[in-house]
Amino acid sequence: MTQRTLRGRVAVVGVGETTYYKRGQSPDAEFKLALEAIVNACADAGIHPREIDGFASFSNDRNDPSQLAAALGCRDLRFSNMQWGGGGGGGSAAIGNAAAAIATGQAECVVVFRALAQGQFGRFGQGAQTPTVSGNLAHTVPYGLLSPAHMFVMKYRRFAHEHGVRQEALRAIAMASYAHAQANERAVMYGRPLDEQTYDESRWIVEPWHLYDCCQENDGAAAMILVSAERARDFPHLPCYLLAAVGGSQYRAGAPVHNTPDYATSSFRTVAPRLYEMARLGPADIDVVQSYENFTGGVLMSIVEHGLCKAEECNDFFVLDNLLAPDGQLPLNTSGGNLAECYMHGLGLNLEAVRQIRRTSTAQVPRAEVSMVISGPMVTPVSSCIFGSEATL
Amino acid sequence: MNTAYLKPGLPAPAASDLDRPYWDGLREGRLLVQRCRRCDRYQWGPEWICHRCQNFDLAYVEVEPRGRLYSHQRVWHPVHPALGAQGPYVIVLVELPHADDIRLVGNLLGDPMQDLRIGAEVEGVFEHHADHAPPFTLLQWRYVKADGSA
Numbered sequence: 027m028t029q030r031t032l033r034g035r036v037a038v039v040g041v042g043e044t045t046y047y048k049r050g051q052s053p054d055a056e057f058k059l060a061l062e063a064i065v066n067a068c069a070d071a072g073i074h075p076r077e078i079d080g081f082a083s084f085s086n087d088r089n090d091p092s093q094l095a096a097a098l099g100c101r102d103l104r105f106s107n108m109q110w111g112g113g114g115g116g117g118s119a120a121i122g123n124a125a126a127a128i129a130t131g132q133a134e135c136v137v138v139f140r141a142l143a144q145g146q147f148g149r150f151g152q153g154a155q156t157p158t159v160s161g162n163l164a165h166t167v168p169y170g171l172l173s174p175a176h177m178f179v180m181k182y183r184r185f186a187h188e189h190g191v192r193q194e195a196l197r198a199i200a201m202a203s204y205a206h207a208q209a210n211e212r213a214v215m216y217g218r219p220l221d222e223q224t225y226d227e228s229r230w231i232v233e234p235w236h237l238y239d240c241c242q243e244n245d246g247a248a249a250m251i252l253v254s255a256e257r258a259r260d261f262p263h264l265p266c267y268l269l270a271a272v273g274g275s276q277y278r279a280g281a282p283v284h285n286t287p288d289y290a291t292s293s294f295r296t297v298a299p300r301l302y303e304m305a306r307l308g309p310a311d312i313d314v315v316q317s318y319e320n321f322t323g324g325v326l327m328s329i330v331e332h333g334l335c336k337a338e339e340c341n342d343f344f345v346l347d348n349l350l351a352p353d354g355q356l357p358l359n360t361s362g363g364n365l366a367e368c369y370m371h372g373l374g375l376n377l378e379a380v381r382q383i384r385r386t387s388t389a390q391v392p393r394a395e396v397s398m399v400i401s402g403p404m405v406t407p408v409s410s411c412i413f414g415s416e417a418t419l
Numbered sequence: 420m421n422t423a424y425l426k427p428g429l430p431a432p433a434a435s436d437l438d439r440p441y442w443d444g445l446r447e448g449r450l451l452v453q454r455c456r457r458c459d460r461y462q463w464g465p466e467w468i469c470h471r472c473q474n475f476d477l478a479y480v481e482v483e484p485r486g487r488l489y490s491h492q493r494v495w496h497p498v499h500p501a502l503g504a505q506g507p508y509v510i511v512l513v514e515l516p517h518a519d520d521i522r523l524v525g526n527l528l529g530d531p532m533q534d535l536r537i538g539a540e541v542e543g544v545f546e547h548h549a550d551h552a553p554p555f556t557l558l559q560w561r562y563v564k565a566d567g568s569a
Contacts, residue, residue, distance in 0.1 A: 153499040157429050164432035164442075165464055166524050168557055170425050171510050173498045180490035180512050187490075187537045230495040230507075282511050283464030285522050289490070 037258035040071025040251035046368035050145025052245035060141035061249035080136030084116025115402030118408035122271030141247035182323030184290035195344035202349035207362025215366035243261030270304035273409035292327035292403035307331035316375035324403030428501025441448035445556035463521035484543025
C-alpha cells in the first residue's frame with residue numbers, strides 16, 4: 027500500500043504576484059489582478075498559462091476557476107477547489123489541497139492563488155453596518171466586538187497573562203517584518219523602516235495591540251504553480267518540494283461565542299504535530315519561518331505551538347536580533363510579511379518560503395533547506411506547510 | 420435618559436429560533452442559558468444539539484449572572500460609525516464556574532481606564548434598551564467589591 031503522505035510528492039515550480047498596493051490604490055480590477063499573478067507565476071515557471079489544469083484557493087476568493095480557465099485558455103479544467111472557512115488560515119491548506127490533487131492523479135499542473143482588492147470590495151477591518159444582527163453575532167456585536175482584532179485579542183490577552191509575555195515581544199515581531207521589508211522592493215513598506223520609539227508611540231487599535239501589531243489592508247494578487255515532484259527538475263529554478271501541508275484545529279475550536287475550551291491558543295496545538303509527522307522533521311530542523319501576521323500576538327502563539335519556542339521563554343526568544351536574517355536564531359517573515367510586504371491573505375508568505383529554498387529571497391537565510399509557513403493563527407481551521415530543498419527528500 | 424454603556428447606533432440583537440428564550444429572559448432581568456435535558460450539562464453560545472451527548476432536547480435554564488473575568492480587551496480604534504465619539508471601551512469574557520464554565524461576552528461597566536484583572540469576580544447588570552424598536556436587553560458586567568457588594 028502506498029504511504030499516505032504528501033511528503034516529496036509535489037514541487038513548486040513557479041511563483042508570481044502583481045504589484046502590491048495599499049487598499050484602494052490598484053488601478054486594476056480584482057479579476058485582472060488574479061490573472062496577472064497567475065500569468066507571472068507561469069512565466070516564472072516557463073510554462074504557458076494554458077497548461078494549468080487546476081485551481082485552488084481559500085477564504086471564498088471571488089475569482090471563479092471556470093472564468094479564470096476560460097480567460098487563460100486552459101485546455102482541460104480538472105480540479106477547482108476552495109478551502110472552507112478560516113480566512114487566512116486556509117493558505118497552506120490550499121497548497122495541500124492542490125498537492126493532494128496532483129499526488130492522486132486528479133490534475134497535473136495546479137495554481138494556488140489569492141486575489142484581494144479590499145478597495146473594491148468590503149474591508150476586513152470594518153464592522154457590520156446593518157441595523158440588526160442575529161445568530162452568534164448577536165451575542166458579540168452589540169457589545170462593540172466587531173472586527174477581527176476584537177475577535178482574537180482576548181485569546182492573546184489570556185495567553186500573555188498565563189505566560190507573562192511582555193509588550194516588547196510583540197514589538198520585536200513587528201520590527202522584524204519591517205526590517206526585512208527594507209530589502210524588498212515589492213514591499214508596500216519598502217523605504218519606511220520602523221523603530222522602537224515609533225512602535226511604542228503608535229496608537230492602540232485594541233490593547234495590547236498597537237497599529238503596528240495589525241496587518242495592512244491591500245490590493246493585489248499572488249499565485250504559485252505546483253506540479254508532480256518527478257517533473258520538478260524540468261523547470262528553470264532550484265526545485266522546491268512540499269514536505270508537508272496540514273490543516274485543522276483543536277476540539278471545538280469552532281464553539282460559538284468564545285466558548286472553545288482551549289481558548290488561549292492560535293489553533294495549532296493539534297495541527298503542528300501532524301505537520302512534523304508528515305514532514306518527518308522536528309522544530310530543530312526549521313531554518314526559516316514565515317508566520318502569518320493578522321496580529322503579532324497570533325504569530326507569537328503560533329511559533330510557540332509549532333515548538334520553536336517555549337511559552338515561558340517568549341520574552342527572551344522574541345527579540346529583534348533573534349528574528350532577523352541572515353544570522354538570527356529563527357529568521358521570521360523575511361519578505362516583510364503581512365505587516366510590511368503585503369497582506370495578500372498570507373499567500374505572499376508561501377511565495378517567500380519558496381524563495382528561501384530557491385536562494386532568491388531579498389533577506390536570504392544561508393543554507394536554508396527547510397522553510398516553514400504558518401497560515402492564519404487564531405482562526406479555524408488553520409494550516410501550515412513545510413517546503414524543502416532537494417537535499418531534504 | 421440614555422444609560423447604556425456604548426453610544427447608540429450599533430446593530431441591535433435580533434432573536435432567532437435558537438436563542439429567543441435567552442433574549443426574552445434578559446428583558447425580564449433573568450439569565451437563561453442552555454442545559455441538556457439528558458446529561459444536565461450547561462453549554463453556551465446557543466447550539467441546536469448538546470455538544471457532549473448529541474441530544475437535541477435542550478432546555479433554557481436560569482443561572483445566576485455571576486462569574487469571573489476570563490479575558491478582556493480595551494478597544495480604542497472605532498470600526499463602526501456609532502463608535503466614532505465613543506473613546507476607549509472595555510469588552511470582557513466572563514466565565515461562569517457554577518454553569519460548567521460557560522463564557523459570555525459583555526462590557527465591563529465603569530471607567531474604561533480602570534484596572535482590568537483576569538480572575539476577578541464580576542456580576543451581571545441588565546442593560547435595558549426599552550426605547551429601541553423593538554426593545555432589547557444586554558447583559559453587562561461590573562466588578563464585585565471585596566466585601567461581596569456591588
